[in-house]
Amino acid sequence: MAVWLDEVIQEESLLYPGHAACAGCGPAVNMRHFLGALRAATPGREVVLVIPASCWTIIAGAWPVSAFGVSVYLTPFASAAAEASGIKSALGQRGLGDAHVVVWGGDGSTNDIGFATVSAAAERNEDLIYVLNDNEAYMNTGVQKSGGTPEGAWTTTTPVAAPRKGMKKDIDRIMAAHGIPYLATLAAGSVPELKDFRAKVTRAAGLHGFRFLHALGACPPGWRYPTGQSVEIVRRAVESRYFPLLEVDAGTWRITYRPKHPLPVSEFLGTQGRFSHLSGERLALVQQHIDERWDLLERLEAATASEGVTK
Amino acid sequence: MTPELPRGRTVLTGNEAAAVAAVLARAQQIACYPITPQTLIVERLAELVAGRDDVVFANLDSEHSMFGYALAAERAGSRCFTATSSQGLLYSHEQLHRASRERIPLVAVNVNRSIVAPWSLEPDLADSISQRDTGWVQLYCSSGQELLDSVLCAYRIAEEAMLPVLVCAEGFLISHTAEVVDVPSQEQVDAFLPPFRPPEDWLLDPRRPRAFSGLPEPNDYATYQHNVAEAHDRTRELLAEVAHDFAAAFGREKVASLEITGDRAAETAIVTIGTIGETARELLTDDEPPLVVRVHAYRPFPADELAAALEHVSHVCVIDRAPAFGAPGALGEDVRSCGIPATDIVCGLGGSDVTPETLRAALARSRVESPERAAVYLVGGA
Amino acid sequence: MQEMLLTGRGGEGVVLASQILADTFARAGYWVQSFPEFKAERRGAPISAFLRWDADEPIRRRYKVRECDVLVAISASPPSARSVAMLRPGGLLLVNRETRFPHRGDYRVARVPGSQVARRNRILSAEGRPMGNVAVLGAAVRLLLPDGLDFLEEAVRARMGTLAEPNVLAAREGYRLCTTQHTIGSDTPYEPAEAPPPRPPLPPFAVSLTDSRVNHTGAWSVERPVLLEACNVCGLCALFCPEGAMRRVNGAMEIDFDYCKGCGICEAVCPVRNAIAMEEVPA
Numbered sequence: 001m002a003v004w005l006d007e008v009i010q011e012e013s014l015l016y017p018g019h020a021a022c023a024g025c026g027p028a029v030n031m032r033h034f035l036g037a038l039r040a041a042t043p044g045r046e047v048v049l050v051i052p053a054s055c056w057t058i059i060a061g062a063w064p065v066s067a068f069g070v071s072v073y074l075t076p077f078a079s080a081a082a083e084a085s086g087i088k089s090a091l092g093q094r095g096l097g098d099a100h101v102v103v104w105g106g107d108g109s110t111n112d113i114g115f116a117t118v119s120a121a122a123e124r125n126e127d128l129i130y131v132l133n134d135n136e137a138y139m140n141t142g143v144q145k146s147g148g149t150p151e152g153a154w155t156t157t158t159p160v161a162a163p164r165k166g167m168k169k170d171i172d173r174i175m176a177a178h179g180i181p182y183l184a185t186l187a188a189g190s191v192p193e194l195k196d197f198r199a200k201v202t203r204a205a206g207l208h209g210f211r212f213l214h215a216l217g218a219c220p221p222g223w224r225y226p227t228g229q230s231v232e233i234v235r236r237a238v239e240s241r242y243f244p245l246l247e248v249d250a251g252t253w254r255i256t257y258r259p260k261h262p263l264p265v266s267e268f269l270g271t272q273g274r275f276s277h278l279s280g281e282r283l284a285l286v287q288q289h290i291d292e293r294w295d296l297l298e299r300l301e302a303a304t305a306s307e308g309v310t311k
Numbered sequence: 312m313t314p315e316l317p318r319g320r321t322v323l324t325g326n327e328a329a330a331v332a333a334v335l336a337r338a339q340q341i342a343c344y345p346i347t348p349q350t351l352i353v354e355r356l357a358e359l360v361a362g363r364d365d366v367v368f369a370n371l372d373s374e375h376s377m378f379g380y381a382l383a384a385e386r387a388g389s390r391c392f393t394a395t396s397s398q399g400l401l402y403s404h405e406q407l408h409r410a411s412r413e414r415i416p417l418v419a420v421n422v423n424r425s426i427v428a429p430w431s432l433e434p435d436l437a438d439s440i441s442q443r444d445t446g447w448v449q450l451y452c453s454s455g456q457e458l459l460d461s462v463l464c465a466y467r468i469a470e471e472a473m474l475p476v477l478v479c480a481e482g483f484l485i486s487h488t489a490e491v492v493d494v495p496s497q498e499q500v501d502a503f504l505p506p507f508r509p510p511e512d513w514l515l516d517p518r519r520p521r522a523f524s525g526l527p528e529p530n531d532y533a534t535y536q537h538n539v540a541e542a543h544d545r546t547r548e549l550l551a552e553v554a555h556d557f558a559a560a561f562g563r564e565k566v567a568s569l570e571i572t573g574d575r576a577a578e579t580a581i582v583t584i585g586t587i588g589e590t591a592r593e594l595l596t597d598d599e600p601p602l603v604v605r606v607h608a609y610r611p612f613p614a615d616e617l618a619a620a621l622e623h624v625s626h627v628c629v630i631d632r633a634p635a636f637g638a639p640g641a642l643g644e645d646v647r648s649c650g651i652p653a654t655d656i657v658c659g660l661g662g663s664d665v666t667p668e669t670l671r672a673a674l675a676r677s678r679v680e681s682p683e684r685a686a687v688y689l690v691g692g693a
Numbered sequence: 694m695q696e697m698l699l700t701g702r703g704g705e706g707v708v709l710a711s712q713i714l715a716d717t718f719a720r721a722g723y724w725v726q727s728f729p730e731f732k733a734e735r736r737g738a739p740i741s742a743f744l745r746w747d748a749d750e751p752i753r754r755r756y757k758v759r760e761c762d763v764l765v766a767i768s769a770s771p772p773s774a775r776s777v778a779m780l781r782p783g784g785l786l787l788v789n790r791e792t793r794f795p796h797r798g799d800y801r802v803a804r805v806p807g808s809q810v811a812r813r814n815r816i817l818s819a820e821g822r823p824m825g826n827v828a829v830l831g832a833a834v835r836l837l838l839p840d841g842l843d844f845l846e847e848a849v850r851a852r853m854g855t856l857a858e859p860n861v862l863a864a865r866e867g868y869r870l871c872t873t874q875h876t877i878g879s880d881t882p883y884e885p886a887e888a889p890p891p892r893p894p895l896p897p898f899a900v901s902l903t904d905s906r907v908n909h910t911g912a913w914s915v916e917r918p919v920l921l922e923a924c925n926v927c928g929l930c931a932l933f934c935p936e937g938a939m940r941r942v943n944g945a946m947e948i949d950f951d952y953c954k955g956c957g958i959c960e961a962v963c964p965v966r967n968a969i970a971m972e973e974v975p976a
Binding site: 062067070075076078083094116119 | 381
């Protein structure tokens with residue numbers, strides 16, 4: 001571990017200090033490692049980040065400042081995947097097609113307003129890396145429910161008296177159904193998770209076509225917990241199987257980490273104010289849904305083990 | 312097999328003329344989403360560029376995505392073309408605003424079609440007229456030839472002014488009408504229109520990592536809007552310059568902003584836009600012929616030129632081919648803003664035919680209406 | 694008409710405080726107006742709200758407060774030089790702080806241990822920080838509307854729902870513990886720590902000209918980490934720092950306080966006992 005860690009912490013961060021993320025921003029940790037791993041995997045390749053309306057529109061920097069050591073193109077909410085396709089194609093026409101074009105889109109943009117466009121870019125198998133920066137609600141506007149908001153969660157538009165019904169959209173299965181070359185979930189809650197995270201980014205960097213990376217990012221103001229807990233909460237999300245670490249490589253599903261002694265999901269939910277009203281039957285139902293999804297993933301892994309179900 | 316481009320004096324529909332113009336302009340990216348009555352443009356383009364490795368034809372999932380794709384590709388250095396109509400233009404509304412404010416020299420054709428509800432496939436100008444405040448240069452055509460010529464000029468205008476240009480042509484009346492169109496050669500077009508070389512401090516270049524369009528403070532934001540307005544002001548002269556160059560390059564006149572026909576000493580003038588301008592010319596043989604003014608460049612609006620043209624006219628009748636709700640019609644309001652008292656007649660909505668008789672009725676009606684009245688509708692086959 | 698600037702950090706209830714105080718003045722029969730500074734709010738980033746009140750006439754002014762009669766600093770850290778510069782001569786500066794505001798200037802200073810009161814009444818943010826906003830309002834009412842404590846309590850009850858009761862207690866304590874001083878202990882004139890860099894001329898296109906390292910976001914922090922002797926320089930803190938503010942240099946960890954926002958992730962992920970601790974940022 002020491003060598004790996006030494007190398008990683010020596011990397012120059014392509015997300016510069018002085019960025020405008022909230023204190024303790026989980027997605028900022030993800031961004032640092034995503035860009036770091038991408039650059040490490042393909043040192044000679046430039047990066048263009050395409051960012052739809054989100055917290056990252058602000059974090060990217062108020063003019064005349066940029067918070068990034070890579071190009072950043074800000075787009076309207078719904079069109080990032082289409083715009084990234086346009087950029088990739090145009091760069092190709094200029095002989096610069098080697099650059100990675102990356103969408104960094106939130107759960108609102110990806111699950112909701114930009115969904116048709118994300119789906120279309122995947123269906124066209126555009127040569128893009130699409131990162132779903134999932135903090136499970138519209139955080140930039142102040143915590144409203146999105147298609148990525150989990151069952152039972154409080155948001156300002158699903159108040160405690162009328163909390164979120166139904167489960168968050170299973171975007172992993174939806175995107176995998178497009179038959180894209182690579183899909184993976186990413187979490188940065190511990191050193192092993194981070195190794196898995198960066199290995200998946202490395203794998204994605206070496207492939208072509210539409211690669212979908214789903215990164216869980218903890219949000220202190222939106223999830224309601226002390227800022228220092230952003231990493232530990234993500235670790236618990238993985239250990240409780242709330243957020244399974246998986247990949248779908250050429251149609252083959254693989255669970256990349258199996259908690260030996262899975263935590264009850266309450267050990268994850270209980271860390272956050274957004275779930276503080278959940279107990280009894282409702283909590284049990286969430287646990288049941290988490291278990292059912294895990295079983296489904298096990299079956300998908302088993303079913304696709306020998307050969308890809310899709311190409 | 313890529314079909315050959317038509318060449319010289321040939322019969323084309325307006326949609327075909329627009330498609331041919333985009334190819335002649337060496338558009339490198341064509342962003343496509345179908346909508347009637349524009350669809351034939353992208354269909355024809357798909358055929359014309361199939362198999363060419365210097366042109367990308369991109370099928371998108373909506374007009375919003377289509378404009379997004381084209382704007383971003385343009386920002387990354389490719390000359391782009393796209394086309395739409397009606398609901399499609401409206402669906403891309405936020406992209407239109409952003410195009411001008413981001414100073415993206417995209418050229419798009421809008422084949423004018425009325426807006427739901429109720430549904431109609433037929434032309435009026437409500438779709439693009441209602442986008443007048445999005446900061447695009449808007450050119451309205453009255454024939455297939457003018458549509459082809461305007462698309463070629465649009466690239467010069469867009470890329471010199473760093474503003475997007477919308478070339479508008481009425482559905483069916485132009486888009487589906489086959490007529491004689493003189494198609495220039497590629498060599499002629501290449502001599503007129505240089506390759507796209509955007510400013511380095513604007514271009515998205517991954518080798519120079521920078522952030523684009525990050526939030527400035529309010530006063531800087533305001534200055535950026537002012538910059539767009541100033542670019543529009545400069546474009547008035549540019550339109551004339553490009554029309555002049557066009558005539559020199561192709562040996563054919565090109566309207567810059569206004570087409571003025573008839574006697575400038577006439578008592579009455581009829582001011583209109585699009586194909587109605589052609590119909591109005593039939594009134595020039597009447598006993599008391601009006602001065603006919605056709606607005607080609609609607610944005611930037613040629614206010615000084617219009618005021619000069621109407622200097623000696625005592626009665627001005629404006630024909631708006633778009634509904635006006637709770638205010639004068641858009642063209643009527645623009646004419647009045649030049650200090651010209653004008654009666655505003657709304658007609659030709661949803662494909663209602665506009666004939667010389669319609670225009671004579673409009674003129675007669677305008678003489679009995681107060682010029683202060685908002686908009687006078689001539690509807691129901693009147 | 695009187696004008697007030699309230700300053701603090703995203704998440705401290707600055708905007709809510711301005712609304713509660715507006716409500717308080719309104720209940721006392723004043724015309725009021727309260728509004729936030731319009732910008733994207735970030736947890737921990739500086740934020741302002743404004744309040745106007747007038748005994749006689751409705752307030753028709755619709756632009757930001759440019760000069761104020763009262764400056765209320767909700768944060769435990771001192772107000773910025775730019776905010777202090779907005780105070781009219783002889784104005785009132787109310788500071789949420791146990792320590793004095795140690796600078797000379799043409800203003801009166803009052804103080805209230807707002808954070809302490811909040812801690813005592815267990816009024817904590819979701820992140821576990823004391824929310825001193827209402828305690829500070831108690832002090833503001835004592836200074837500006839001495840007969841208005843009942844109105845403040847009513848306003849708190851009307852606007853804070855289930856959180857009202859501890860905040861009513863905090864308002865009373867703030868009212869009681871407010872102290873004023875007319876002489877300033879230090880002769881240090883209050884001067885901006887550093888002048889803002891000259892703004893570059895506006896280029897034709899809104900493309901960035903520099904990078905975010907010019908933003909010293911460390912100023913957002915309320916707490917900050919301190920490295921202790923047990924630190925074995927494992928580097929885990931640097932691995933998970935969202936700011937990239939921790940580095941290993943010459944066999945020791947180094948924290949860049951220009952950028953550390955004091956989130957505490959480093960402390961939480963540290964595997965060694967007594968290697969890192971959070972402390973309040975010194976004034």
